[in-house]
Amino acid sequence: MLVEEYLPALERANRRFADAAAEAVLGSGWGAPVPGCPGWRLADLIWHLSEVQHFWAWVVRTRAPDPSTYVDPRRPGDDELLGAMAAHAAELETVLAGADPVERVWTWAPQQDVAFVLRRQTHEATVHTVDVEQVLGAVRPIPTTLAMDGIDEWLDVMVPGALPDGPPPYAHPVVLHAVDADAERTLFPSSQPFPIAALTGTAGDLLLALWRRVPLEVLTVDGDGLQAAAMIDLVKLD
Numbered sequence: 001m002l003v004e005e006y007l008p009a010l011e012r013a014n015r016r017f018a019d020a021a022a023e024a025v026l027g028s029g030w031g032a033p034v035p036g037c038p039g040w041r042l043a044d045l046i047w048h049l050s051e052v053q054h055f056w057a058w059v060v061r062t063r064a065p066d067p068s069t070y071v072d073p074r075r076p077g078d079d080e081l082l083g084a085m086a087a088h089a090a091e092l093e094t095v096l097a098g099a100d101p102v103e104r105v106w107t108w109a110p111q112q113d114v115a116f117v118l119r120r121q122t123h124e125a126t127v128h129t130v131d132v133e134q135v136l137g138a139v140r141p142i143p144t145t146l147a148m149d150g151i152d153e154w155l156d157v158m159v160p161g162a163l164p165d166g167p168p169p170y171a172h173p174v175v176l177h178a179v180d181a182d183a184e185r186t187l188f189p190s191s192q193p194f195p196i197a198a199l200t201g202t203a204g205d206l207l208l209a210l211w212r213r214v215p216l217e218v219l220t221v222d223g224d225g226l227q228a229a230a231m232i233d234l235v236k237l238d
Helices: 003-028 041-060 076-099 114-136 144-162 203-210 225-233
Strands: 173-179 183-187 197-201 220-223
Touching: 003 041, 003 076, 003 114, 076 114, 076 225, 114 144, 114 203, 144 173, 144 183, 144 203, 144 220, 173 203, 173 225, 197 203, 197 225, 220 225
Parallel strands: 173 197
Antiparallel strands: 173 183, 197 220
């Protein structure tokens, strides 16, 4: 994706999240469990995304050299969460719209600029939108281009973030084939000469499998599925 495509994609994801969250609250209540985030209830998911967006809006707005002076917002009561979420989403979108993507800001990754925040927050909102739609039992597809960029971001950013010293010596490659994009990517491409498995599906399903939001059974697995799942699980993500 081009850098200018991220903000509109983030805005769409935020609207989709907000609509699904409001519907889930009415239908299932604040205490509904979130399948993709074991141990969380719906209120926790809504507050998590709200708090994350508040933090990154602060980072970009203040150009802080590090997060040491950030003050966590007070978590409101459940009945105020949707309003807080809307406010924090609007703040992040406004701040990002007014920032130059090449401008330097603190991030937890080697890439230290606004463009990183744009991309990371787009995919953060996209995956959590699926979380709230899973509460509803009505998950909408992720657009192919967005999902492929999410796979690339997971491989290029999240994997080295989780494994800064590289994969362990027992790691094996896992091939990811996105049928709707006619594209392939590989997890741990240099670890061994031959892949342990190839996973085939839509880009959206592959992305959600990498983020452990759907089981590998939704994909076509050619090879050792258990070992493929173990390779994905090596990428420990918060």
